[in-house]
Amino acid sequence: MKQLKITLVIAICVFMISGCTTTTNLTRKQAYPEMYRDPLLSILVMPPINKTNKVEAKEFFFTTLSQPLCEKGYYVIPPYLSMEIFKNESAYDADLFIDRPMDKFANYFGADIIFFTIIHRWEKMAVGGSITIEVEYIAKSTKTNTIVYKRSGTLVLDTSVQNIGGGGLMGALVQMAATAISTAATPHVKAARACNLFALSDFPSGKYNPSCISDSTQQAGEKTFRATVKVNQ
Amino acid sequence: MKMKLIFWLITLTAIFCSCTVSTQLYTWGDYSNATYNFIKTRTDKDRDELITCYKKIIKDQSGERKTVPPGIYADYGYLLIQTGKSDEGKQMLSKEIELYPESKVFIEKIIKNIQ
Numbered sequence: 111m112k113q114l115k116i117t118l119v120i121a122i123c124v125f126m127i128s129g130c131t132t133t134t135n136l137t138r139k140q141a142y143p144e145m146y147r148d149p150l151l152s153i154l155v156m157p158p159i160n161k162t163n164k165v166e167a168k169e170f171f172f173t174t175l176s177q178p179l180c181e182k183g184y185y186v187i188p189p190y191l192s193m194e195i196f197k198n199e200s201a202y203d204a205d206l207f208i209d210r211p212m213d214k215f216a217n218y219f220g221a222d223i224i225f226f227t228i229i230h231r232w233e234k235m236a237v238g239g240s241i242t243i244e245v246e247y248i249a250k251s252t253k254t255n256t257i258v259y260k261r262s263g264t265l266v267l268d269t270s271v272q273n274i275g276g277g278g279l280m281g282a283l284v285q286m287a288a289t290a291i292s293t294a295a296t297p298h299v300k301a302a303r304a305c306n307l308f309a310l311s312d313f314p315s316g317k318y319n320p321s322c323i324s325d326s327t328q329q330a331g332e333k334t335f336r337a338t339v340k341v342n343q
Numbered sequence: 344m345k346m347k348l349i350f351w352l353i354t355l356t357a358i359f360c361s362c363t364v365s366t367q368l369y370t371w372g373d374y375s376n377a378t379y380n381f382i383k384t385r386t387d388k389d390r391d392e393l394i395t396c397y398k399k400i401i402k403d404q405s406g407e408r409k410t411v412p413p414g415i416y417a418d419y420g421y422l423l424i425q426t427g428k429s430d431e432g433k434q435m436l437s438k439e440i441e442l443y444p445e446s447k448v449f450i451e452k453i454i455k456n457i458q
Contacts, residue, residue: 152445166383173379180412181368185445188414190378191421191453220448299379318368318408 134330138314141330144251144258145314146323152185153249154221156204157196164232170302171227171245177303178310179225183319187219208248216252223258224250231264239270241301241341247309261309263335267301304339369412372399394422413443417450424457433457 139146158171172193176186196202207215208226215224231244246262312331315322377396381389397419401411420435436454440447 169379169382173382174375176414177371177375177412180414183368185413185443187446187449188417188421188439190382190418191414193382194421218449218452220445299375303375318413320407 134332136330137327138312138330139326141312141333142259142314144254144256146326148251148253149317150184150222150251150253150258151317152187152219152221153179153223153225154187154192154215154219155179155189155225156207156227157193157202158227158229159203159205159208160229162229162232164229166298167229167232167302170232170298171229171306174299174303174306175225175227178306179313181319182310182313183316183322184223185316185318187221192219212250212252212255222252224252226250239268240338241267241269241298243267243301243305245305245309249313259313261312261331261333261335263309263332263337265305265308265335266338267304268338268340269301300341304341308337308339309335367406368408369406369410370400370404371412372396372403374400390422390426394419397422411442413446414439416442417446417453421453429457 134141144150155172155175158168158175160168172189176189179186193202201207204226207224212224215221226248228246228248229243230246231242233242234240235242242264243266244262244264247260248257249259250256251258309331312328315325373396377389377393381393383389397415400415401419404410406412416435417439420432420439422432423429423435424432433454436450440450
């Protein structure tokens with residue numbers, strides 16, 4: 111009996127250690143039922159809504175969102191082309207559209223999903239080597255005008271440089287200086303890409319992905335997440 | 344004996360779950376950086392680099408789908424049109440529709456506006 115208990119405890123521990131993302135008890139189908147009810151094939155990525163002082167954050171996100179969504183198996187409306195249209199029509203501010211009916215986007219772009227991003231925080235810490243990003247992702251269906259996916263959270267991107275300068279006080283100072291330079295030089299595009307990849311990891315797969323529909327039983331991520339990700343230099 | 348079997352079954356399942364290899368559907372090269380640089384600077388140099396990046400994505404696809412990702416033909420075509428290469432640009436836009444029929448609604452509007 112004792113041996114049985116030990117065996118089960120070890121097995122449960124292996125399960126717990128093997129999981130590397132924060133997940134809920136909900137499956138993706140339970141968390142995002144509308145994404146599975148009616149096949150949504152194409153996504154229009156809206157220019158991100160930037161609530162930070164980091165002006166470039168909007169472009170960091172806009173240029174890194176289509177790739178993970180394509181990899182999820184969706185048709186993403188050509189981002190450069192759609193951006194040019196938004197700019198020409200003076201519609202580059204997505205804040206104007208987030209609470210409005212989505213059917214106009216369906217008619218013009220042929221999109222099933224309109225994807226909004228709200229950047230709440232973009233903070234670079236030179237000492238300690240990290241970029242903290244607080245962001246919210248909202249996907250709305252143009253068919254039902256409802257939110258079909260919503261996730262928000264804080265991601266700390268660790269950009270620290272390790273093992274430089276040896277030990278002791280001098281080593282620690284060299285390490286600190288190297289980290290400061292590294293953070294200043296870290297391509298922010300890389301940070302935005304890492305943030306999108308992490309946050310959209312539980313976005314249901316689309317028709318071009320072999321796990322379309324079959325991923326419905328996989329666990330969904332937490333609605334609100336907080337995590338630290340190491341960004342390789 | 345039975346317990347050992349259960350233990351190994353659970354352990355192996357856990358290992359398989361944690362070691363799932365996520366394969367890429369497409370090959371992207373330096374797409375994000377090239378796009379960001381051009382959008383930010385709008386210089387001829389960055390535009391040429393973005394065009395080179397598009398060409399490479401179109402030519403070298405080793406991802407699971409072995410085809411050009413959504414939007415690439417269209418964005419490349421539109422950039423060509425902006426640089427005065429209208430015919431070649433329109434060809435690329437048509438290729439987008441051919442490869443991804445769901446783009447037809449939008450891309451046909453663009454082609455119509457250009458003509």
